[in-house]
Amino acid sequence: MATVKIPPVLRPAVSGKSEVEVEGATVGEVLNGLAGRHPETRGQLFADDGELNRFVNIYVNDEDVRVQQGLETGVASGDTVVILPAMAGGGACASAP
Amino acid sequence: MSTQTPARSGQQLIKEARARLEELDPAQVNEILQHARSNGNADQAPVILDVREQQEFEQGYIPGAVHVPRGHLETRIEQAVPDRSRRVIAYCSTQNRSALAAQTMMDHLGYDDVAVMTGGFTLWKDRGYDFERPIAFTPEQRERYSRHLLIPEVGLKGQQKLLESKVLLIGAGGLGSPAALYLAAAGVGTLGIVDNDEVDLSNLQRQVIHNSERIGEPKVESAKRTIEALNPDVNVIPHATRLNADNVLDLIRDYDVIVDGADNFPTRYLLNDAAVRERKPVVHASILGFDGQLTTFVPYEGPCYRCLYPQPPPAELAPSCGANGVLGVLPGIMGLLQANEVIKLIIEAGEPLVGRLLLFEALSTQFTQLRVRRDAEGCPTCGDGVDLEHTEFEDYEALCAAAG
Numbered sequence: 001m002a003t004v005k006i007p008p009v010l011r012p013a014v015s016g017k018s019e020v021e022v023e024g025a026t027v028g029e030v031l032n033g034l035a036g037r038h039p040e041t042r043g044q045l046f047a048d049d050g051e052l053n054r055f056v057n058i059y060v061n062d063e064d065v066r067v068q069q070g071l072e073t074g075v076a077s078g079d080t081v082v083i084l085p086a087m088a089g090g091g092a093c094a095s096a097p
Numbered sequence: 098m099s100t101q102t103p104a105r106s107g108q109q110l111i112k113e114a115r116a117r118l119e120e121l122d123p124a125q126v127n128e129i130l131q132h133a134r135s136n137g138n139a140d141q142a143p144v145i146l147d148v149r150e151q152q153e154f155e156q157g158y159i160p161g162a163v164h165v166p167r168g169h170l171e172t173r174i175e176q177a178v179p180d181r182s183r184r185v186i187a188y189c190s191t192q193n194r195s196a197l198a199a200q201t202m203m204d205h206l207g208y209d210d211v212a213v214m215t216g217g218f219t220l221w222k223d224r225g226y227d228f229e230r231p232i233a234f235t236p237e238q239r240e241r242y243s244r245h246l247l248i249p250e251v252g253l254k255g256q257q258k259l260l261e262s263k264v265l266l267i268g269a270g271g272l273g274s275p276a277a278l279y280l281a282a283a284g285v286g287t288l289g290i291v292d293n294d295e296v297d298l299s300n301l302q303r304q305v306i307h308n309s310e311r312i313g314e315p316k317v318e319s320a321k322r323t324i325e326a327l328n329p330d331v332n333v334i335p336h337a338t339r340l341n342a343d344n345v346l347d348l349i350r351d352y353d354v355i356v357d358g359a360d361n362f363p364t365r366y367l368l369n370d371a372a373v374r375e376r377k378p379v380v381h382a383s384i385l386g387f388d389g390q391l392t393t394f395v396p397y398e399g400p401c402y403r404c405l406y407p408q409p410p411p412a413e414l415a416p417s418c419g420a421n422g423v424l425g426v427l428p429g430i431m432g433l434l435q436a437n438e439v440i441k442l443i444i445e446a447g448e449p450l451v452g453r454l455l456l457f458e459a460l461s462t463q464f465t466q467l468r469v470r471r472d473a474e475g476c477p478t479c480g481d482g483v484d485l486e487h488t489e490f491e492d493y494e495a496l497c498a499a500a501g
Contacts, residue, residue: 063467063468064464064469
C-alpha cells in the first residue's frame with residue numbers, strides 16, 4: 001500500500017482528498033490503480049499512448065521517476081508517491097492579463 | 098574560602114600569558130592565508146581572530162578574520178568559532194589583548210589550540226600585507242541593522258554585501274510584496290520591481306506592500322513608496338512593464354539575483370531562458386489555494402525551470418488564483434521563504450534550495466522536499482551543448498496555447 005499525494009488541481013477528481021492509499025508494485029500499477037478508482041484522473045496523468053504526460057512529474061520517496069525506471073519504478077509498501085504538476089499563480093496560461 | 102593570588106601588574110600578567118603561548122610572525126600568518134586561498138579549504142584552515150574594538154576593526158582587518166572584540170569574548174566566541182579543536186590565531190593591534198584573549202580561551206573556554214600573532218595589526222600593515230576595510234556604516238545604519246550585525250553569518254561583511262547587492266523582483270503581487278518588504282528591511286541596496294498592474298481592492302487580502310490608499314495606482318509606484326518609508330537605504334527602480342522577449346535581457350542584466358513572482362507560464366519560461374543565458378540565479382515560487390512550491394535555480398549548478406517542468410500543463414490543469422482563490426497568508430509565507438533564499442545567496446551562508454523543491458501545504462502545515470536534477474542531456478534550455486546566445490527566445494505563448 002503506497003500513499004499517493006494528490007495535488008490541489010486533481011483533488012476534485014478524488015473527492016477532495018489530499019492523500020489516497022493505492023496498491024501496486026510499480027509506479028505504473030499505482031497510478032493505474034488510482035485512475036481506475038477515479039477515472040477523471042486518467043486523462044490528467046496519462047497520454048493516449050499510456051505513457052505519463054510530460055507536464056506532470058511523479059516522485060517516489062522524493063526522487064523523480066524519470067531518473068529511476070519511469071513507470072516501472074518499484075514501489076514498496078509505505079512509500080510515498082507524489083504527483084506534481086506545475087503551478088503558475090495569478091493568471092491562467094492562455095489568458096495572461 | 099577565597100584564595101588570593103598575589104597582585105601582579107598588568108604588564109606582568111601579559112608577559113606571563115605570552116610566555117605560554119605559541120607566537121607567529123605576520124609572515125607566517127600571511128603564508129597560512131595565501132595557502133588557504135589557493136587550496137580553497139577555508140573551513141579547515143586556522144581561524145584568524147581579531148579581538149580589537151569595533152572602531153579599530155573598521156579601519157582595516159586581516160582578510161577573512163573573524164571579529165570578536167575582547168570585551169565580548171566570553172559571550173560571543175562560541176558562536177563565532179564553534180569548533181573548539183580548530184586552530185585559532187588571535188591578533189590585536191600589538192600583542193597584549195590577543196595574549197590575554199588566547200589565554201582565556203584555552204584556560205577557561207575549552208579551546209585547544211590558540212596562537213597569537215606578534216606585532217599585531219600594526220606590524221601586519223607595516224609589512225605591507227593585504228587588508229580589507231568594511232564600508233563605512235553610519236551610526237544610524239549600525240543601529241538599523243544591529244540585529245544583523247550581531248549574527249556571525251551576517252556581521253559587517255554580510256550587511257555590506259546586502260547593501261551592495263541588486264535584486265530584481267518579477268511581480269509586486271502576492272509573492273513579490275512580502276519578498277520586497279523583507280528584502281528592503283534587510284538592506285538590499287537596489288530593488289528592481291517589474292509589474293505592469295495597478296493596485297486593486299482584491300489585492301489587499303495578501304499584497305501587503307500596498308494599502309487602501311493606493312487603489313488605482315501602479316503597483317511599482319506603490320511598492321516604491323512603502324519601501325522608501327521603511328528603509329531609505331534602498332534604491333527602488335520601478336519597471337512598469339511586462340516581461341517580454343524584447344526587454345527581458347536588458348532588464349535582468351544589471352541584477353545579481355532574480356525573484357520569480359510571476360503569474361503565468363510564458364513569463365516563467367521566458368525568464369528561465371534569459372536567466373540561464375545570463376547566468377543569473379532565480380528564486381522561484383508558485384502558489385495555489387493552500388499549496389506552495391519553492392526552489393532556487395542556479396544556472397548549470399542545478400536544474401533550471403525547464404528541467405523541472407519540460408512542458409506546461411494544458412489550461413484546464415493550470416487554474417489561476419483569480420479563478421480558484423488562494424489563502425492570503427500562503428504567498429506571504431512563500432514570498433518570505435523566497436527572501437530567505439535571496440539573502441542566503443547574497444551573504445553566502447547556509448544551503449540554498451538548489452536541486453531541492455520545497456512543497457508547503459498550509460492546511461496540514463507540512464513541508465516536503467523533492468529532489469530535482471538538472472537534465473544535462475535533454476533540457477532545451479540548460480542542456481549540454483545548448484547555445485543560448487545565438488538562438489531567439491521560443492514563443493512561449495504558443496507553447497502554452499498548444500498544450501491546451
